[in-house]
Amino acid sequence: MTDMTSRERVLKLFAREPVDTMPCFSGQGMVTVPAIDSVGIPFPQIHLTAENMAESAIKSMEMFDFDAAVVPYDMCTIPEAFGLGVSIYENAEGILFPTIPKKWPSPDEVVIPEDYLERARMPVVDGAIKLLKEKIGTTHAIGTWILGPFTLAGQLVELDVLMKMAYKEKAKVEALLDKIVDLTIDLGRHYREIGADFVSLREMGTGADLISPKMFKKLIQPRLRKIFEAWDSPKILHICGSTDLIIELMNDCGAEVISVDHKNTLSESRSKIGNDILLFGDYDGFNLPSKASGEEIQEAIKKCIDSGVDAVWPGCDIWPDVKSENMQAINNAIKEFGRVSTPAVGRL
Amino acid sequence: MGKEELREELLKQLHEGVVEFEEDQVKEAAQRVLDEGLNVYDAVMNGLAAGMQEVGELYDQHEYFVPELLMAADALYVGLDILRPHIKMEDLGDKPKGQVVIGTVQGDVHDIGKNIIKMMFDVAGFTVHDLGRDVPLEKFVEEQLNTDSEIVALSAMMTTTMMGMEKVIKMIKEKNPNVAIMLGGAPVTSDTADLFGADGYAESAGNAVQEAIKMIGRLREMQAK
Structure with a gap:
């Protein structure tokens, strides 16, 4: 191993410059229970203050030798800032992520407050990114994510209503998506300005197990293109679920990284999109860190690399209640098997 | 005519x-x-x-x-x-019919898959007790006991919520081991369903629809005999 810092490793990977080995990180949530237990922060509290969010991210990163820290952990920060409220489940047993308790009945009723960045937990996320920058910004990469326009729209209006209206009252859905696109462009730039090294766009409501490739092409793709044209590199598009049917469309959105989950047939995807783009994926973020044996972990990570990814990362949020030995074994395997060149990135 | x-x-x-x-x-x-x-x-x-x-x-x-x-x-x-x-x-x-308790587990507010499956049970002539979404885990146990339903169908759309299913299965099986428990939702795999002790599994909303439709297909075949 060279003296390359974790941050350099991640940034060079994104720039498709040679690295010593594959970095261990994610574009989704990667907070872990062993980490938050060690610092005594209960799970519901990690979402509520900048200090808790940053500390839980740093501890999770340090405990398992991740090359990056990622915040936030839940999908409700923006809808909550729009005034929809949030359920935190403070007294529930076990791990429950925040949810939005009520939504607007129709896309044309959605109101986006001009000062949404000042509302609810948006300042908490800003504060956490700034704290990460201050505490680990020279050594480790800092990641964040934003839901893609259709997925975020599904947090504002019931997804079934949205899907049917995308057929029957398309103009109303398009108008909402366009508003969200503008917001996403600004928010992504804002997160980069305050310290994030990368912003992952998570458009998981648009896989082919939900909407047709035709709808993806007409309704989603032009809007993703607009966002990626406006954002600086690195430009990361993550879609989980069924992506085999839309992988070429994903490749034509202007992203520099395509991220998929374990339902994707990686080797076929790589041959469809070629070697001129970064492909990330796609271990099962629940089974591997929580349930798998050491042998299964080695096999799964090797399979990801053999199938042509440039970074092995989870296909969704890592289920927080990991077994420490599993999480460490995953990252050890990535570093060990990741010493060889990948389709889009060479090695030192 | x-x-x-x-x-x-x-x-x-x-x-x-x-x-x-x-x-x-x-x-x-x-x-x-x-x-x-x-x-x-x-x-x-x-x-x-x-x-x-x-x-x-x-x-x-x-x-x-x-x-x-x-x-x-x-x-x-x-x-x-x-x-x-x-x-x-x-x-x-004497066509097959029964009662089913259905709902989306606590922490999950996505109910498209659950509603589609509910519809298929409705069509098949089952009595459906729909608990809705974001349902506290103990509510499934209570409803099954109150209605004596033969099936409990649990849905979760996110990895981050499916762990609730394991708890519900344990809680229900402790009270009544004969209840058939079906799991559905995007993050659930057959391995997970086995691990959690479920009796049936559908890979995704679409797959669950297929399973339910097959069930109705079998029902219609039986009718035709």
């Missing part, structure tokens, strides 16, 4: 109305079934449910996706709401 010819025509209208999301067509045909005194259960199973069976096949062939399923479901419910109050107990005879 003879009675059999009329029956065929109305079944076709119900079937096509579901497949093509034509709610008005379904409404009109369902009302005519009642007006003409035709067998209501026949209209539900061989018109509406047969239409939904084709929708499932189109989904399987990647011709239809979830928005199309949802629109077909709306059309189906238009017909079902008109016809179901008029189904006679003797029409049902």
Whole structure:
């Protein structure tokens, strides 16, 4: 191993410059229970203050030798800032992520407050990114994510209503998506300005197990293109679920990284999109860190690399209640098997 | 038009109305079934449910996706709401039916898959106890005990919520080991279902639809015998 810092490793990977080995990180949530237990922060509290969010991210990163820290952990920060409220489940047993308790009945009723960045937990996320920058910004990469326009729209209006209206009252859905696109462009730039090294766009409501490739092409793709044209590199598009049917469309959105989950047939995807783009994926973020044996972990990570990814990362949020030995074994395997060149990135 | 010819025509209208999301067509045909005194259960199973069976096949062939399923479901419910109050107990005879408790586990507010599966149980003649979404885990246990339902169907759309399923299964099986528990939702795999001790599993909303449609297909085959 060279003296390359974790941050350099991640940034060079994104720039498709040679690295010593594959970095261990994610574009989704990667907070872990062993980490938050060690610092005594209960799970519901990690979402509520900048200090808790940053500390839980740093501890999770340090405990398992991740090359990056990622915040936030839940999908409700923006809808909550729009005034929809949030359920935190403070007294529930076990791990429950925040949810939005009520939504607007129709896309044309959605109101986006001009000062949404000042509302609810948006300042908490800003504060956490700034704290990460201050505490680990020279050594480790800092990641964040934003839901893609259709997925975020599904947090504002019931997804079934949205899907049917995308057929029957398309103009109303398009108008909402366009508003969200503008917001996403600004928010992504804002997160980069305050310290994030990368912003992952998570458009998981648009896989082919939900909407047709035709709808993806007409309704989603032009809007993703607009966002990626406006954002600086690195430009990361993550879609989980069924992506085999839309992988070429994903490749034509202007992203520099395509991220998929374990339902994707990686080797076929790589041959469809070629070697001129970064492909990330796609271990099962629940089974591997929580349930798998050491042998299964080695096999799964090797399979990801053999199938042509440039970074092995989870296909969704890592289920927080990991077994420490599993999480460490995953990252050890990535570093060990990741010493060889990948389709889009060479090695030192 | 003879009675059999009329029956065929109305079944076709119900079937096509579901497949093509034509709610008005379904409404009109369902009302005519009642007006003409035709067998209501026949209209539900061989018109509406047969239409939904084709929708499932189109989904399987990647011709239809979830928005199309949802629109077909709306059309189906238009017909079902008109016809179901008029189904006679003797029409049902000894055909398989039962009770199911269904809901989305606490922490998960996504209910598309759950609602589609609920519809299939509705069509199949089950009594459905729908607990909604974001349901506290103990509520599933209480409802199963209160209704003595044979099936509990649990849905989760996110990895981050599916762990609740394991707890519910343990809680229910402790009280009543004979209950059949079905799991569904995008993050659930057959391994997970086995691990959690479930009796049945559907990989995703679409797959669950397929399973439910197969169930209805079997029901219709049994009827035809």
